[in-house]
Amino acid sequence: MEFGPILSTLRRHKITAFLLVAEIALTCAIICNAVFLISQRMERMKMPSGVAEHQLVMLQVANIGKQPDAKARTEADLAALRRIPGVKQVALVSQVPFTNSSSNSSIRLDPKQKLPTLNATQYFGQDLIKTFGAQLVAGRDFRPDEYMDYDAVMRNVDLVRNRTPSVIITSELAERLWPGESALGKRLYFADIGVRVIGVVKSLIRPSLFLGDDAAQWSMVFPLRMNTDNASRYVLRTDPRDRQRVLAAAATTLRKLDPHRIILKKRTLDEIRSDFFRNDRAMAGTLLGVIIALLTVTALGIVGLASFWVAQRRRTIGVRRALGATRSNILRYFQTENFVLATIGIAIGMMLAWGINLFLMQHYELPRLPWFYLPVGAVALWLIGQLAVLGPALRASNVPPVVATRSV
Secondary structure, three states: OHHHHHHHHHOOOOHHHHHHHHHHHHHHHHHHHHHHHHHHHHHOOOOOOOHHHEEEEEEEEEOOOOOOOOHHHHHHHHHHHHHOOOEEEEEEOOOOOOOHHHHHHHEOOOOOOOOOOOOOOEOOOOOHHOOOOOOOEEOOOOHHHHHHEEHHHOOOOHHHHOOOOOEEEEEHHHHHHHHOOOOOOOEEEEEEEEEEEEEEEEOOOOOOOOHHHHHOOOEEEEEEEOOOOOOEEEEEEHHHHHHHHHHHHHHHHHHHHOOOOOOEEEEEHHHHHHOOOOOHHHHHHHHHHHHHHHHHHHHHHHHHHHHHHHHHHHHHHHHHOOOOHHHHHHHHHHHHHHHHHHHHHHHHHHHHHHHHHHHHHHHHHHOOOOOOHHHHHHHHHHHHHHHHHHHHHHHHHHOOOOHHHHHO
């Protein structure tokens, strides 16, 4: 197919051709970045939690007033919850993943260090590692004699200073603090208080990601025993098929032990996670809608332009048919013409997509757009363009040679 006649025709319709090229370029630029943002949201929603999500349920309770016998009440609660059929582990914990409420602390590697090295989440609770189902990849879990009462520590910090408490950290936090080294036996400092790393878990996500996804796995677990005056979340581990039954039974059990207690929430961890990423799903859905709308508008623009040109060139097409052009020649001509316009628009759109990404990087801290998203957008627009022009091109190929003999 000679490109000369095509380029000659496009020069005679500069404004129309420019508008279509501009539409394709803008669509390409937006689609490339939108697809990239969707992939970012989808990847974020898949981030590992480090816990046995499908086996965990949570009940958040609230007492009316301070309980003078909170420790005894907590032990009675835990004992009763363990007796529920199907319950494997129970713990009263300070925090639960994906709850968007986080207790954190600054970490130093040297007690004389002026500025902290980083900020990490603190998890408290007896048997938390076992209940959560976190996977130890180095070291060990806490021994029973290592646990201290949270209230006692808060009243007298010297209880901690007089001994070196243990801590379990995540593998990402260990690598961030001591790259390429074993974290076991190393010490962390909180002001002048030092703790010793005795274990490393593969993963344990922070309850809130306010510091960004890069810090999502900077978590620590301390051997502090909680009671219902300083913690409100009971976590139970059971088989996935028993979760709803166990939730209902646990709520009934806790109400029987204290009818005045308020159960604020009772949910599976899967439900908690789903709510946590609700905005990400909404954003991905919105961007997907934008992509579909843009592709639809672009396809309709191509159809409209091609139909307009077919109507304008009926006599010219008839002349070509009379001179021996076949239907496939006419069909190929319009498809090639559209391919040329789409290619120009896509080339401009790729440069525009890169520019938009640089703007988003500077103002919204988004990562750089990977190069392979550009050809993905190009292929999508090429396919849409060829499909959109197919109908008008088929109509053009069906123009009979007799049209050439008619007066204008």
